[in-house]
Every structure is written in C-alpha cells, then in structure tokens.
Amino acid sequence: MYSKISSANVIGVDGFLVDVEVDISNGIPSVILVGLAETSVKEAKERVMSAIKNMGFSMPSKKIRINLAPADMRKEGSLFDLPIAIGILSALGYIDYSEFYKKYVIIGELSLDGKIRKVKGVLPICLMARELNYEGIIVPYENRYEASIVDDIKVYPFDNLIDVVKFLRGELNKEPFDEKKEDFTNAYDLDISDIRGQWAVKRAIEVAVAGGHNLLMLGPPGSGKTMFAKRIPTLLPPLSKEEALETTKIYSIAGLLNSGIIKVRPFRNPHHSISDVGLIGGGSYFQPGEVSLAHNGVLFLDELPEFSRKTLEVLRQPLEDGYVIISRANYKVKIPSKFMLVCAMNPCPCGYFGYGNCKCSTYQIKQYQNKISGPLLDRIDIHIEVPNIPYEELKYKDGGESSYVIRERILKVYEIQKLRFKDSKIRTNSQIPEREISKFCKMDIKAEEFLMNVSKKFGFSARAIHKIIKVSRTIADLSNSDIIKVEHIAEAVSYRVLDKLNNSLV
C-alpha cells in the first residue's frame, strides 16, 4: 500500500516541490520519517496520528514509512502534516489519490483534533505550483487570501482534515476560492499634512525621497521625528505589482501575512536593542530580518546612537547592494532588502543641546555623536534638524500640502532620473559614484565658486562635498533645472547639520 502526494517547502524566498511518499506494510507497528527532515517536521508524526484518530479513522497496527523527496534538500516547518495525513489515508485506501498527484499541491499544519492551521511561505509555494503547471493548491483556510494572490491556479482552502478527505473522495463540492483583494490605490491612513507647520523639515524629506537619499533627523525629544518618519512611505511612488509581490513574499515566509497582497510600502521601526540576526535575518531556520521586511519601503532607526556599532555594521551590505546573503551550516539564501534608511537621534545625551536646558559637557556630546558608525553615516546624504515648535506657534499653522501633491512632484523627478540613467545601473541621484559626478552633475561657475567657499568655511570633507553635489542635483531636478545653481547648492549645504555641529564642537 503506497501513495504519493505533491507538497512543498521554502528555501530563502522561493518554494520547491517535495514529494511525500507513504508506504504501509506488515511489521512491527511504527512510524518512520526519512528525507532530511528537521525537528519541526519530525514532530508531524505525533500530530498526524492524533488528528487521523480523532477524525474517526481507524489506524491498523502496521509499519508506516514516510519519505520526503528530494532527500538532499532540508525540510522545515509544520506544513507537511496535511500531505502526510492524506498520504497515510490514501495508502490505507480511504482515498484514491492517484488521479490527483501532479494535479494538486497540498500544505497545512494539523492540530491534534484534525483542524488545519495556517502555515508560513504559502505565497512562494503557490508561485512555484503555478510555474510547474499544477491545477490547484490545497491550503489552510487562514492562508486563503495569501494564496489567491497568484493568478491561474485554483485555491482550495480547508479548515479541517475530514473536509479535505470528503473533497478528494468527491463527496464535497467546493468551488475554488476567488476573492481577489487587490487594490493599488492609495491605502495609507496617514498623511504628511497631519503634521502642522515644519515646512523646512517637509521640504528636506521631499528632497530625500525624490533623489533616493537616506535621511537623518536630529532634534530634541517630542519634536515629531517619528511622526515624520512614519509618513515617508506615503511620499514614495505607489507600489508596482512586481514590487508588491516581492514584498509580500518576504512577509509570507516570515509568517506575517494576514490578508492578501501588501499594497503599501512597509515601514519598519526596530528597537535599538535588536540583535544582528533580528536586523539582517538568519536563525537556525531562516527568518527574514528587519532589512528585508522593509524591502521596497522605509527602515527607521530611532535613537540611532543607542544601536550597537556591531549591529549597524551589518547594514552595509543591504545599503550597498539592495539584498543580503546569509550563509549558515544548513542553508544559504539571498534575499532582497532595498529600503530607504531613515534615522533619528537627539543632539546630545540629555536631548536638549541647542534647545535651552542642556546639561551635557562638550566631551559627552562628542562621545554621543561618535557612537554612530562612520561607514553608516557615509550612506546618509541628508541630515536635518527637527526643532521643537511651541504649541502657540503651531496653533496658527495648517498641515500644508498633502502627501499626494508632494508625491506628484517627486514622481516627476523619478522620470528625470530614469532618463538620465537610462544607460547605466544607477537608479537615483544618491547612487551616482564619485567618478561620475562631473558627468551627471553639471553646475554653473557661480555655483562652483560658492561650493568652494562654503566648503572652506565649514571644513567639509571631500566625501561631504560629493554628497552636497548629489543632493543639489536632486534639488535642481525638483525645480526642473539641468544645471545646478547657487541656490541648489545652498539648500544642499543646509542639509549637513551633523558636519557643521561636529566642526563647531572642536
């Protein structure tokens, strides 16, 4: 008595096919599971046996052998429970599965009473099943929206084992689930105009988003740095379907997907106590880190100096390449992690340097600012001040332009950049390498003179000057000017708050 069921597992962000083979023979009653299964799969034996018994099927005293093929791929997770149960039941003759093999992929965790529980990685598995021309996929009911993201494959959601058996026996009529939940119109419930006044900060954020520049906000507690950060995704262009799918896949393997496809750009805000693995991903069974959960969105690091230097060092690869590669003894995965980095910090340990009641010494302030890793700071083109504005002053101000209006301007700059970099790998002004600055950032004589003078005055490093030029390129784009002019440089210089602060503390 033998049966074979198509199931699947996930490695990195991709699904792969797994055949669950079940053989039942006479011999000492036992259940043997082979095929490079991790602990979480081995536990399936107990759950599956209980679920089968508790659903009223009688189990003969026989030897049950379960093989997960291909044998050289490691398998993790509880999603083999359901295919194993179906495999056993068909090997016992309760179901004739031969006509369904190569037709359906089955995944799902079982509870002891036969209920089917949600699992991780459903989206990449559905994509794989469609790729391999499977007609349908049997998934846990709670994963139905996630599965229905994929077109051209029939989704059959179930919440208990007995219904799956009835369905496969032709005793239960079930239409495939087909409730698409896709709506790419703006779905944010926040808007930049929620914040009154603060025009200078809003302008700097617009520049940062338009040119793909990472951003650092410096200001006393309560000045609204987090409020600004949370609204930055609303200024980014709407997610394309392709981007939405990429991001949704990552949430699927992390088990964080509760509905259908993700329609808004993610905003991730990890606490400064986060571990390297939490930030970058990894673990004995691969879990995506915050950098990947922020893919196509914003990664916000509040209280930047409180993050450990070592933890921040791991940000270099994703910031540089837009992905991370994680190698462990039992896997190697490459996972996308392209995000806008937004950081915030107080100006000093007490938070009030430059705002009245600071009690810190110059030494303490320098120490505090030196805690930020240099290589990370090198990746941040724009640093601005977010001042505390008294309530009386704000009372008479409104929220100004909506996210939509600002985003329209930003989208125009995206078009300009697309044209500018059409023959290169560069996507945004922030990515212009030093050697190509003179090619892409033409400025007039007055602007050049001005840049030389301010650089001398503030003691900007060569690196800082390059950033100023790239940011002024974006500012010129926002006013639709091919040539960078004095006013563009002047504005870009105003976005180097940390350099100026450092130099003033010497």
Ligand SMILES: [Zn+2]
């Ligand atoms: Zn202070």
